[in-house]
Each structure stands twice: as C-alpha cells, then as structure tokens.
Amino acid sequence: MSAFPGKCFYCGKELKGRGVKRHFRTHLRDLKEGEDAFLILAKSHPFWMVIAVRKDLLLEDLDQFLRDVWVECCDHLSMFEIEGEPYPRYESSIYGDRSMKVRLSEVLRPDLTFRYEYDFGTTTEIDLYVFGEVKAPLRRDGISIIGQNDLPALLCDMCGKRPAKYINEYNGRLICDECYNERMKYEVLPLVNSPRAGVCGYEGSRVDPGEYRVRV
Ligand SMILES: [Zn+2]
Ligand SMILES: [Zn+2]
Ligand SMILES: [Zn+2]
Known part of the structure; x- marks a missing residue:
C-alpha cells in the first residue's frame, strides 16, 4: 500500500x-x-x-x-x-x-x-x-x-462491500456498520485517521486537528 x-x-x-x-x-x-x-x-x-x-x-x-x-x-x-x-x-x-x-x-x-x-x-x-x-x-x-x-474509504473485511467504520483491536480486521454486532463491542475501536487506530483503546484525536490547520 x-x-x-x-x-x-x-x-x-x-x-x-x-x-x-x-x-x-x-x-x-x-x-x-x-x-x-x-x-x-x-x-x-x-x-x-x-x-x-x-x-x-x-x-x-x-x-x-x-x-x-x-x-x-x-x-x-x-x-x-x-x-x-x-x-x-x-x-x-x-x-x-x-x-x-x-x-x-x-x-x-x-x-x-x-x-x-x-x-x-x-x-x-x-x-x-x-x-x-x-x-x-x-x-x-x-x-x-x-x-x-x-482517511480513504476502506472496505469492510467481512462483507468486502461497504466502507469500514471499525477496526478490530486484536486482528486488525476492518468492519462496517452492517457487519458490526454486539459481540464485537469489546474488540473493536473506531477507524480513525491516525497511525494509532486499532491500538490500545485509541479512539481519535484529543484536539481537533482543524485548530492547527494553516490559514493562508
Ligand atoms: Zn461489512
Ligand atoms: Zn494505551
Ligand atoms: Zn501545496
């Protein structure tokens, strides 16, 4: 990739x-x-x-x-x-x-x-x-x-059709809204625009990156 x-x-x-x-x-x-x-x-x-x-x-x-x-x-x-x-x-x-x-x-x-x-x-x-x-x-x-x-639209690893919304913390598999079920609750994390996505409970930026974006 x-x-x-x-x-x-x-x-x-x-x-x-x-x-x-x-x-x-x-x-x-x-x-x-x-x-x-x-x-x-x-x-x-x-x-x-x-x-x-x-x-x-x-x-x-x-x-x-x-x-x-x-x-x-x-x-x-x-x-x-x-x-x-x-x-x-x-x-x-x-x-x-x-x-x-x-x-x-x-x-x-x-x-x-x-x-x-x-x-x-x-x-x-x-x-x-x-x-x-x-x-x-x-x-x-x-x-x-x-x-x-x-963060590009990445396809769900389960259905291969819809854009993924979550990432499994243990095996890195991507999961869409449709394929998500309650049993996955403690295994998945939101798929966010960060190299930390899917790791150690990471759920996204603490600060809005927009606040740092250059204005010209
Ligand atoms: Zn799916
Ligand atoms: Zn941690
Ligand atoms: Zn430029």
Whole structure:
C-alpha cells in the first residue's frame, strides 16, 4: 500500500500518496512570512502529516502535539531518537541525563531524519524528516499543520462491500456498520485517521486537528 492520499492546506492541492515529499519541498521557498519554524514531515505508514513548528519550541512540545493530534491513548511513555541519541519524555538514568526539555533549534537541522516512539509496549513509530527552515503562519501552540493524509474509504473485511467504520483491536480486521454486532463491542475501536487506530483503546484525536490547520 502506498501512502494515503491527502491535501496540502497551504496551496489547496490534492495529493496522491506518492510525491508528498516532493510537493512540500517546493513550498520551502514559498513559506517566508510568519515565525521562524522548521517544516517537518511526520509519517507512520500509510499516515502522514506535514507541520511547521516554531524553532524555539521544546521536543516536549512536539511530543505533546503528536500525542494530542495523533497517538495519545492512555499516557504511555514516549521518546525521540535524534542522531543516535535518545530523548525520553521523562529523564531516566537508562538514557543518561537527556530529556525532551531541549529546544528544537538545538537538535534539528535541515535534511535531518529522526524518529519518535509512543508507547514502548504496543509501539507506534513515527518517522520525521526536516525539510528545512521556513517562516510560517503558526496556529495553536506555535505549530501549524500544513498538510495531512485523508482517511480513504476502506472496505469492510467481512462483507468486502461497504466502507469500514471499525477496526478490530486484536486482528486488525476492518468492519462496517452492517457487519458490526454486539459481540464485537469489546474488540473493536473506531477507524480513525491516525497511525494509532486499532491500538490500545485509541479512539481519535484529543484536539481537533482543524485548530492547527494553516490559514493562508
Ligand atoms: Zn501545496
Ligand atoms: Zn494505551
Ligand atoms: Zn461489512
């Protein structure tokens, strides 16, 4: 499966799954009004999101954003890994004295790839890529969502006909409204636009992603 199709909120273009990176790279030179920010691609296949994040925010702020919009189910641990170094949410002797209380401008740079993990049990992994430095109009908390995948209509695995509404937490099977029955109540979760869909009771964003969407 290629990446899900989506949309660029900056120019309005609908994007197919391929060419997402290429598209947003072209906006590096267009984004020159607003606050100093990094333009970052976050992906957890087949989900993706492109965000502009103020450079003086902390890794902790980026962690909170990813949690609120994409992955938070029940306050699990999380960690960034940047150039081979771990930056856990809470300081721990296992990881030396590093934590997420470090400014993005100190650890990120253009063309850098880094990683994020949420929940060290049933882990959701997110790969991040810094396109470069831009000036961007930032919405909530110094962050804007510049583009994001849509959740395409996925067919129910039981009938193969209707669009799925739920995902089984134990086997990943997709289920539509018609095929759903009461016996499944404790096994299924809503199929939502998040790499955490179907995992550990995840039911969707805590914060409306629309509040972060760039306005130009
Ligand atoms: Zn665009
Ligand atoms: Zn959980
Ligand atoms: Zn069905």
